Amino acid sequence: MSSTGDFAGEARAARPLTPHGVPREAASADESGEVGYRGPTAxxxxxxxxxxxxxxxxxxxxxxxxxxxHGSGTQRLYSFRDILVLKIVKRLLDTGVGLQNIRVAVAHLRGRGVEDLAGMTLMSDGASVYECTSYDQVVDLVQGGQGVFGIAVGAVWREVEASLGHLQGERPDTGEVIYRAHPADELARRRRERAG
Structure with missing residues (x-):
């Protein structure tokens, strides 16, 4: 299956994302054991x-x-990656990108490896959404008159990470409430647990 992230080299230009992405199951396989976030937190x-x-x-x-x-009373649990995609969808909608192109972008993001997301920039000209993985590709789109709006996925990643650092999550298997804390915060929590 093709994706626009498969570049043969630095000189290759960014191409529009296509709806032929990797199946969703491939994207969630690496998320087992992750912290889940309920709807209000997401x-x-x-x-x-x-x-x-x-x-x-x-x-x-x-x-x-x-x-x-699954029916009334069950709580959806979103992964970090899901929340990242939610924030990107909001930004694309806010800039007027059409829903069809947003669906294509979401499928593409779901099909990419976690490591790939941090170095990715999504560009849109209003008609298509493009993936750029190098500075040269971004510049080529802008100079070609195609790219009018860009989202640096790595920057959105850091924003979501900072937001979740102060919000509670839970372990899907046990329901244990946890926070994505900084290492110093985690050390303080462990000390409190030993003392109490």
Missing amino acids: CAAAGITYRQLDYWARTQLVEPSIRPA
Whole structure:
């Protein structure tokens, strides 16, 4: 299956993303054992409303990869990667990118490895969304008049990570409430547990 991230070299130009991405299952396989975040936490970290989150899950734009809702009373659990995608979707919508192109971008992001995301820039000219993995590709799009809006996925990653550092998550298997704390915070928590 083709994806625009497969560049043969530095000189190769960025191409529009196509709907022929890697299946969603491939993207979530590396997320087992991850911390899950409930809907309100995902909304806070992504900067969206709960209504948007619910609608995007029901329309399968961005579904929770850790635990989907199964009837009344069950809680969806979103992974870090899901929240990253939610925040990117919001930014694309805010700039007027069409839903069809956003679906293509989401499928593409889901199909990429976690390591690939940090170095990726998504560019859009309003008609298509492009993946750029090098500075030269970004410059080529801008100089060619194609790229008018860009999202540095690594920067969005850091924003989501900072937001989640102050919000609670849970372990999907045990339901244990945890925080994505900085190492110093984690050390302080362990000391409190030993003392108490």
